[in-house]
Amino acid sequence: xxxxxxxxxxxxxxxxxxxxxxxxxxxxxxxxxxxxxxxxxxxxxxxxxxxxxxxxxxxxxxxxxxxxxxxxxxxxxxxxxxxxxxxxxxxxxxxxxxxxxxxxxxxxxxxxxxxxxxxxxxxxxxxxxxxxxxxxxxxxxxxxxxxxxxxxxxxxxxxxxxxxxxxxxxxxxxxxxxxxxxxxxxxxxxxxxxxxxxxxxxxxxxxxxxxxxxxxxxxxxxxxxxxxxxxxxxxxxxxxxxxxxxxxxxxxxxxxxxxxxxxxxxxxxxxxxxxxxxxxxxxxxxxxxxxxxxxxxxxxxxxxxxxxxxxxxxxxxxxxxxxxxxxxxxxxxxxxxxxxxxxxxxxxxxxxxxxxxxxxxxxxxxxxxxxxxxxxxxxxxxxxxxxxxxxxxxxxxxxxxxxxxxxxxxxxxxxxxxxxxxxx
Numbered sequence: 001x002x003x004x005x006x007x008x009x010x011x012x013x014x015x016x017x018x019x020x021x022x023x024x025x026x027x028x029x030x031x032x033x034x035x036x037x038x039x040x041x042x043x044x045x046x047x048x049x050x051x052x053x054x055x056x057x058x059x060x061x062x063x064x065x066x067x068x069x070x071x072x073x074x075x076x077x078x079x080x081x082x083x084x085x086x087x088x089x090x091x092x093x094x095x096x097x098x099x100x101x102x103x104x105x106x107x108x109x110x111x112x113x114x115x116x117x118x119x120x121x122x123x124x125x126x127x128x129x130x131x132x133x134x135x136x137x138x139x140x141x142x143x144x145x146x147x148x149x150x151x152x153x154x155x156x157x158x159x160x161x162x163x164x165x166x167x168x169x170x171x172x173x174x175x176x177x178x179x180x181x182x183x184x185x186x187x188x189x190x191x192x193x194x195x196x197x198x199x200x201x202x203x204x205x206x207x208x209x210x211x212x213x214x215x216x217x218x219x220x221x222x223x224x225x226x227x228x229x230x231x232x233x234x235x236x237x238x239x240x241x242x243x244x245x246x247x248x249x250x251x252x253x254x255x256x257x258x259x260x261x262x263x264x265x266x267x268x269x270x271x272x273x274x275x276x277x278x279x280x281x282x283x284x285x286x287x288x289x290x291x292x293x294x295x296x297x298x299x300x301x302x303x304x305x306x307x308x309x310x311x312x313x314x315x316x317x318x319x320x321x322x323x324x325x326x327x328x329x330x331x332x333x334x335x336x337x338x339x340x341x342x343x344x345x346x347x348x349x350x351x352x353x354x355x356x357x358x359x360x361x362x363x364x365x366x367x368x369x370x371x372x373x374x375x376x377x378x379x380x381x382x383x384x385x386x387x388x389x390x391x392x393x394x395x396x397x398x399x400x401x402x403x404x405x406x407x408x409x410x411x412x413x414x415x416x417x418x419x420x421x422x423x424x
Contacts, residue, residue, distance in 0.1 A: 011102050012050055019043045046115040052105050145181050148188035156183035169233035172311035173240055174283050186229035190222045197221035237311045243280040244312040245350070249343035251278040252318065256336035265326060266292060266299055284310055288319070300327055314343065361417060369409060376402055 019040060087106050149156075157180045160167070167179040177185070197218030204214050251272060258268045266289070272278060273285040284306060291302035300323045307319040318339055325335045380398060 007101055007103070012047055015043050015047050015050075019047075042115050046112065049105075049112045049115065050102060142177075144188075145177065145185060148184035149181055152184040152187040153180060156180045156187065159183055166230065166233060168309065169237050171309045173233050173236035175233055175236060182229070182233075186226060189229065190225050193221035193225040194218045240280055241311040244284070244310075244315050246347075247278045247281045248312070248314055248318070249340060249347045251281040252336055252340035252343055254278075256333055256340050259333040259336055265322070265332060281315065284315060284319075299323075314346075358417075361413070365413060369406060369413070373402065373406055 086103050088101060088103050089112065160179045160183065163179060163183065166182070170177060170179060170182060175182070195218075197220065201214050201217050205212065254275070254277075255268055255272060258271055259265075269285045269288055273282045273289055275282065287306045288299070288302045291297045291305060292299055295302075297305065303319045303323040303326075307316040307323075310316040310319070321335065321339065322332075324330075325332055380402075
């Protein structure tokens with residue numbers, strides 16, 4: 001019986017360790033909290049069922065060692081015998097593949113096996129979730145980056161001091177490349193673009209020697225490639241800045257609500273970072289958490305460091321204000337509440353500006369792409385009736401050019417409206 005008691009205690013220690021691991025996941029993974037809560041409940045109930053068998057085990061152990069008379073003299077003050085039979089239950093854990101043996105009350109057998117199955121399946125599911133989260137964080141190196149660095153790294157490292165602005169744009173746009181690697185990719189892409197342009201030039205020359213004018217194609221492709229690599233980080237920075245502005249009011253409201261429970265500021269950032277509702281704000285918040293947990297900075301220093309490289313000025317001001325508020329010991333909830341109100345006012349103003357802009361676009365669209373084509377169509381009909389042309393072009397050619405111009409202007413309108421449209 002003493003060995004049975006030891007096995008039960010060992011199993012209870014394992015359950016407590018599993019509950020601790022599940023509790024950590026419960027705090028870090030807000031998207032699956034119900035699943036973690038169900039796992040915790042199953043483990044806790046399993047622990048209670050194992051504890052129910054302890055009095056009977058102690059009673060039988062004392063009887064086997066001849067100490068029952070002492071218990072009787074003490075009127076069984078320390079141990080209250082439970083009039084239940086106990087049985088042994090063995091099972092193989094699907095997670096660890098180890099065989100376990102425990103002793104429980106006979107009447108609790110069905111309930112114990114039910115909770116055991118639920119907890120073991122939950123632990124397997126939690127392990128899969130954790131491995132998935134790790135695989136999302138740990139990304140494999142880009143093979144194209146490695147290929148580019150193999151040929152151009154020594155040249156790109158010499159050029160990095162001359163592209164400090166590009167380095168800042170890469171950081172603010174959350175582009176996960178070192179400046180030297182990014183320059184290496186630009187050089188390799190330029191070589192590929194030149195080879196592609198030269199191939200097209202050779203093919204054109206095979207058709208006619210008069211196509212020698214297309215010798216500019218390789219150099220034009222190289223110029224476009226380098227321009228794309230140079231301006232892409234700045235464009236992505238602008239996109240990130242805009243997305244942060246859309247998410248910031250709601251993220252700040254969420255932070256203010258959490259701060260009302262008087263928990264540690266670092267935990268507030270962890271909740272926002274693990275929430276999938278604010279991907280762009282969460283990316284900046286994760287930088288703060290990384291500086292605290294990986295680099296060992298205190299929260300105030302981490303907030304100040306991250307605020308220097310944030311593309312969105314409002315979020316940078318929020319981080320700087322949080323650092324000052326934490327240093328001076330101010331009311332974090334009140335500060336976040338005031339900032340969320342200000343951000344909401346700005347959010348509403350942006351929506352109103354877009355509504356006014358959309359009205360202006362509608363008027364311009366009606367004038368240029370609805371009324372003007374109708375007038376042109378009537379003019380072309382009249383010109384065709386009296387046999388007139390324009391600049392040596394027939395009426396059919398003018399109609400085709402007009403349709404092409406309308407299509408191009410429509411595409412331009414769609415692109416501009418898409419760029420100006422606020423995120424829903």
